[in-house]
Amino acid sequence: MKIGVYVCHCGGNISEVVDIKKLTASAEQQSEVAVVRDNAHMCSDVGRNLVLEDIKKHKLDRIVVAACSPQFHGKTFMDIVEKAGLSPYVFEMANIREQCSWPHFNEPDLATKKAKDLVSVALAKARLDESLSRKTMPIGKRVLVVGAGIAGIQAALDLGDAGFEVYLVEKEATIGGKMAQLSRTFPTEDCAACILSPKMADVPANPNITLFTNSEIEKVSGFLGNFEVIINKKPTYVNDQCVACGVCEEKCPVKIPNEFEQGLTNRRAIYVPFEFAVPYRYLIDESNCIYLKKGKCGNCKKVCPHDAVDFDQKAEKVELKVDTIIVATGYDIFDAKEKKVYGFGTNKNVITSLAMERMIVHEAEGRATREIGKRVAFIQCVGSRDEQIGNEYCSRICCMYATKLSQLLKRADPKKDVYVFYTDLRAFGKGFEEYYKRAQKTGVKFIRGRVAEVNEDSKTGRVTIKAEDTLARQIIESEFDLVVLSVGMTPGAGTRQAAEVLRMTKSPGGFLQEAHPKFKPVDTLNDGVFICGCAQGPKDIPDTVAQASAAASRAIRLMNKGVYAVEPITAVVDEDLCSGCGTCVSVCPYEAVKTEIKDDKRVAKVNEMLCQGCGSCSAACPSGASQQHWFMNKQLKAMVGAALGEEEK
Amino acid sequence: MKTNTEPKIVAFCCNWCSYAGADAAGTSRLQMKPHFRVIRAMCSSRIDPELILDTLKKGAWGVLVAGCHPGDCHYVTGNYRTQKRIALLKNLLTELGIAPQRVRLEWISANEGGKFQKVINEFIDEMTSLGPLQLPGRPTAKEAS
Amino acid sequence: MIKKVEITPENDKFLNKVNELSGQVVTLCEQCGTCSGGCPLVAEMDITPSQWMRLVQLGLKEVLDYKAVWVCASCFTCTVRCPRKIDVSKVAEALRQIILRKAIDYIDLKAIPKEELACLPQIALVSACRKFTG
């Protein structure tokens, strides 16, 4: 056996703390070590070539690199080892940056000592490494997209256009998401409905997309290339004979606040969500329909000329097999009732920004639903950047949409007094600063100070805002006709539901966690599952669309070749040692181990395609028959020995 | 770590959460006592009780097993398995006259660098006050009390 | 007149002292003004609560020359609202304590008229002593 050891300086990150000379000297003393080198940047071309050439020149068969975390550059070096013709699994990394020089920079001697131990640990493991090779598996071209806001729509269209088979699942009765509710979009002020509705229409027109609305994913099992999905299609109680003539609606006696209109108008129990809904078909809201609750009424059924109402519709389960999954479940606006000082829910003149979006649409269409009033104040950062309510993050959109809404109001009626009370005004996107300036020019007053409280005069309904203008250092106590809360984003119930079904990791704010914040922003820790849009974190429409296309292309990257490589670090059973006890079968989360009779003996067998390599079965096996490749019992023991300074024999 | 005067801690970390959490601690330059050695496994459930006992036998003063928070395990339920196994192991340790706190289980996620630091420093302090483990069946004075 | 101030590493000593006494990290204040906007006594103050937070951040001892922290009634309104969860009342307390611990009292109980003393409730007197005398 010939091992090469490579020590990285990381441009001083390591070498300023760890004594590289001492470290290489100690490595040279270790058995089977043939070459020891150090370099300023092992991950650079020069560093990598060093390894490549040494493997060839010195016939090295094991490689140890002492550098940063294997999570950071593990793959870089595995690729180079593989390129040199070796198995990538004869490579080990000693993490002497994150584990030594950084967390112990005040104690260079102890850090150096620790680095030596970590190199010994890596060597101990390397000596026992097997020459494993990656297996390839076939993969198809089927994608599940969960959520059909602008993110899900964009991803589905990209994939459909590229010839992939898309199943788009939306929990609401229509696709479109939050964007469908907006008036205009910053910073260009395109009409949201005008730019969104053609895209929505493209979805059912695309032959590669199958759309499930009013549906949720109920269960997802399996793995990349082999996901099994159960979709729960909820009843709409209106079948596809419906021509959307609207006759039923007029006869429905129920009136409830219209959620799409943020309660500004009412709708019936049988309704279409909005004018450009896709699919454009009526449905019955079962929690409000009198017939479905009490068995009385049935007006709609009586009047429908197409016999489209069907009270007997039942939920349907649809089973699908897909190869990859994209999660685009978006966000919910922050529930402003949680922020009691602003009086939302009790003061009728305190509304959310989303309601203001709808009011502006209504104004523009000449069907105003309520008075806006002369004096309007926006309160920023409601539900964001607020540790009192537990949300530390900035929602990234509210500064700009307030800039938008305030100037739309002001431009429509220059006599209005429009104020925006902000904490910091964040205008970092392309064209944003220019847009902010335009609002200032329009006459919107921006006041730097977070509003402390809002109180209502119970007689007049006018609302008083108390805040400090932190620039003028004056206390402002001023009356307004309307207060608009610039509510932030929260991950929302839909995103939580999808995350639970798919067992996804969440970031601290509760949004879905990406595999790497810089380099894998739309990948997740679940192989073959991607995220995009506001499910991943707060963002505006351009960023959402960019991520959606990125998620589609990352999914295509996996599926396009028709095969993909599987990590060989699966479990394997030594049949001679196996007693057939079945312990491993019971612990495997993937049902990847089964027992079978072989030569009259019950033995366990691992399905390498299903095994994800957690090693739980190997840990559980009472007879040492189950072993996980690359993490064999003897390897773990050797590593422990080395870590504790045991002399190797 | 050859002499028995300085604490020796082995920390088994799962690849997805706690190893990344340890990295996060390092990346944030959070300073820790250097007397621990991290060994990475794919899942905390790979760490069997026998390996932990072996680690104590080989001279570790304490063993930390760290995994993803319940519900966040990359392998769905691996960490629940770990939790059960460690609970059983602690009973066994008590029977053997070894202080059960020598084996510690923690949930540390990829972004909890601060927690990793706190756990490591606390654990090292605790083990320092317990002192080295004397095997077999000869607990230190503190352990016996 | 605009006064020029110098910011030197020396100033950190004062900042650190306030941090230590209050148990808060004053530099976390993002100067949002929530504390001042809702302070029931701000109308009587010569600088606002967020202003004293700022002056402490800069380590400017001048903050001790203002009356504001003595007007503060420790009502904790700012404390329950600060979006950075800074306990602003504790910072005010620290500033008062810096003065009081130099044995400089803010109140002279002898100056209070007898009849006033007779009717004031016990807690008012005890707490005024606690807050205004060293």
Place this chain on the structure above:
Amino acid sequence: MTTTKTETPKLTGTENIKIPYYPGCTLKTTAKNFENSAVAAARALGIELLEIPRWNCCGTVFSLTDDDLIHHVASVRNFIRVQEMNDYGLVKNENRLVTLCAMCFNTLKSTNLRVKNNAEDLKKINDLMYREENYGGKVEVLHFLELLKSLGFEKIRDRVKKPLKGLKIAPYYGCMILRPQEIGIDDPEDPTIQRDLLLSLGADSVDTPYKRVCCGSYQTVKEKNIVAELAYDILSHARKEGAEAMATVCPLCAFNLDHRQKEVKASHSDFEEIPVFYVTQLMAIAFALENECYGFDQNYVDPRPLLASKSLIK
């Protein structure tokens, strides 16, 4: 140190509950009417507020600085008294300590939290105290309103003999039972506990945002005009919303809102006097208890004409 939270048992109202009660200095002097009415009202509900023997002043508004531990000793002494009450069999397994005065409540609960969350501080305090047994961290500090809430306001409604019909009261909470969050007994921005109590007494409750605004507290000693301005805002808003009287649970709030009306009148000619009750006085009236416990002599604005106009007293 870990402390297990003691279960608050639901009271039935008929059983005789004995619970350690901490009065504090003010309730023995300028706020006797608060104590007398509360003790009587509690008794009517089957609760005996058992005054803690040898209690000492809690010190009120202990210093908020982190290094000040010494001022917490006074509170801890009172907790030890509660322990002793259990040891001597005065109460049975009752670690709850009830206070009426909002300021005492805040002080005692803050100390308790600090030593419960910080074993080192607890040890230091225990070491500091001379010839005292150690405090074990088991006491739970409760405000009287919380005790009533745990009893259930329906129980209180059942006990009402003379509903306070047509009496429009604006509850005033002040600071000390609301803030900071970890001490407060209700939502700091929109508290409702006094409203619920008043409704169960048959009164109308008038809501104003000023219910949570500070009355000026101890500034009353040095800056009585500032306090009068705050009182003016609080009282005139309540008036504007239709209140005929205020209710409070803090003797300092009561002083600032009630007695300082003298100063308010001097500076605001439009100001109309408004009576300020301890909420327990209202309970005593609704329970139709003996007149002696009302103690209206200690109120500055005499509430008797208002009560008489509603036929609640003769």
